[in-house]
Amino acid sequence: METSRPVVVKRIPERMNQTEARKFLRDVEPLINSDRPQIVFDLSLVRQLDVAGIEVLLQCMSQVMKRDGDLKLASLSDHAAIILELTRTDRLFEIYETSTDAARSFSMFLPNMLRRQHQNRFAA
Amino acid sequence: MKSVKAILVLENNSALSGVTGPVPTVLVEVLGKSTLQRTIDALITAGADEVVVLSDSDSASPEMRDLSVSSAKIVKGATENLWRTAETIFTNCAETATHVFLLRINAYMELNWDAIVQHHDKYSNRITRVLYGEDGQRLDVFLASASRRNEVAFLLRSGLRQLRTECMPYKVGQNNEDEYINLLEHEFDLRRLATDALHLTCNLRPNGIEVRPGIWAGAGSHIERNARLVAPVYVGRRARICANAVITRGSAVEHHCIIGSGTVVENATVLPFTKLGPGLEVCHSIMGQRHIFNLQRNLSTPIQDARLVDQVSTNVGKRILDSTAALVSFMPRQIVNSLFGTPPKSATASPINYAESFKTPDKQPELTAGLAVATRRYGNQ
Structure with missing residues (x-):
């Protein structure tokens, strides 16, 4: 299934503490409030992710879902991956190796995407 | 001689x-x-x-x-x-x-x-x-x-x-x-020593009493009634395991640690004076000094948020002062809560405010006519 709607890739800042998280939420609000948003958050730069940052990610996820959109995470830094695992929030998001993979995943069915990932892994 | x-x-x-x-x-x-x-x-x-x-x-x-x-x-x-x-x-x-x-x-x-x-x-x-x-x-x-x-x-x-x-x-x-x-050259060795001892591979015996087969508890450790310990595990002296916490797969919680409610500690070592917040999942890791070492990723990273991981004071006087302050402030807080009808914050709650994150906005977005609503799957699992 092809889609013509744009996929927005947004890079998350290095520090996602209380102040930065609030600022980030203000930045992404227009994206989230669009019709059926397709958003990828790139977490490759993240060096500090605290509870406020995770809450913002969940808020974004919640808002996007309410608008029948989708939010995916990509390129998790080691710190971000560990914190998401620690807080058990990793299982709430679809997580991809790269932003490109995440963006591409919007244009195909989930089973196809999984099949493709499996093939890639097998080929590697 | x-x-x-x-x-x-x-x-x-x-x-x-x-x-x-x-x-x-x-x-x-x-x-x-x-x-x-x-x-x-x-x-x-x-x-x-x-x-x-x-x-x-x-x-x-x-x-x-x-x-x-x-x-x-x-x-x-x-x-x-x-x-x-x-x-x-x-x-x-x-x-x-x-x-x-x-x-x-x-x-x-x-x-x-x-x-x-x-x-x-x-x-x-x-x-x-x-x-x-x-x-x-x-x-x-x-x-x-x-x-x-x-x-x-x-x-x-x-x-x-x-x-x-x-x-x-x-x-x-x-x-x-x-x-x-x-040889204790790496974090893996530190973890291996604890698991080897708990699985009786070496002669090292935990410093405590075997309260149940394979469950060792140090003097003055406090394990709440609803907490679940799956043998073999070790809980050090004066450590506190809060309600609904799960300690399993050869985990070691060293002395003066606090494991928050609902937190799962699996195949992990929590080093002395570490406080883990509620609702966390610590797997294949070593925690201590506000750092986490993930054994699967072979990586150590600091955790700056005290709501997730904090350090208990090593000073006895400060610890007594902290617990006294918590005790003294408990009753007034309860009175204020009952007067103003504010619900007390549950000690078992996760530091992440899921209710706030997923709250329904006052104004619902308008749905396009004829929109097909499909059931979707979330996450990787």
Whole structure:
């Protein structure tokens, strides 16, 4: 299934503490409030992710879902991956190796995407 | 009649990553006792008359500067004079002993000390070196005859690296002895030591009482009724496991730790004075000093948010003050909550406010006519 709607890739800042998280939420609000948003958050730069940052990610996820959109995470830094695992929030998001993979995943069915990932892994 | 003494040299070059801070690995408590203390106890049990610990007084680690051990004498020496101080200690020990063990304490060792002495006498060695493994890895453990002062001086001046005369070495396990070595070079080794002890692979026993088969609890530990402990696990002295927490798969919660409600600790070690927030999942990790070391990723990262991981004060007075303040403020807080109708914050709640994150907005977005609503799957699992 092809889609013509744009996929927005947004890079998350290095520090996602209380102040930065609030600022980030203000930045992404227009994206989230669009019709059926397709958003990828790139977490490759993240060096500090605290509870406020995770809450913002969940808020974004919640808002996007309410608008029948989708939010995916990509390129998790080691710190971000560990914190998401620690807080058990990793299982709430679809997580991809790269932003490109995440963006591409919007244009195909989930089973196809999984099949493709499996093939890639097998080929590697 | 044989008289054996031991000199343990504690250098400050064996600290691990952020989880242990500047503390040398041998001073990190594993199942309630440090490796240094366990080595001293083993030597005393094996019949050593005196154990002297020589520590580096210029160390950056406060634990090393204020070192305290039982059943051993502590001597402090400056970094540049450490080996010369060791030489002086050896001279003093040699006056009343027949054999002196010289150890650079940087690994956990379960050795048959008697067998080493017998080996030394059997081959009439001047100094016996202990080797480990098939490739003969050196262990920095030596047994010297007290009369061989020049040989020992040569050895000590080389920093326990070189022998003047090579003698027949003692190989760990050569007589099918039940011996165990953990080099404590990496966080994996620290974790492996705890699991090996809990799975009875070595002779290290947790410092506490076995309250149920495979569940060890230190003195004054507090395990709440709803907490779930799956053997084998260890809970250190004065540690607190809150309600609905799960400790499983050979996990070790060291002394004065607090495990928040609903937190799962699986195949992990929580180092002393660490407080884990509620609702977390700590798997295949070592936690301590506001750091997490993930064993699967082989990576250490700091955690800045105190709601997730915090440090309990090492000062007894401060801990008492904190708990008193919490107790005193409890009643007024309850009264204020009941007066203004604000719901008290549940102690079991996760630090992440899921309710706030997923709350329904006042204004619902308008749905496009004819929109097909499909059931979707979330997450990777």
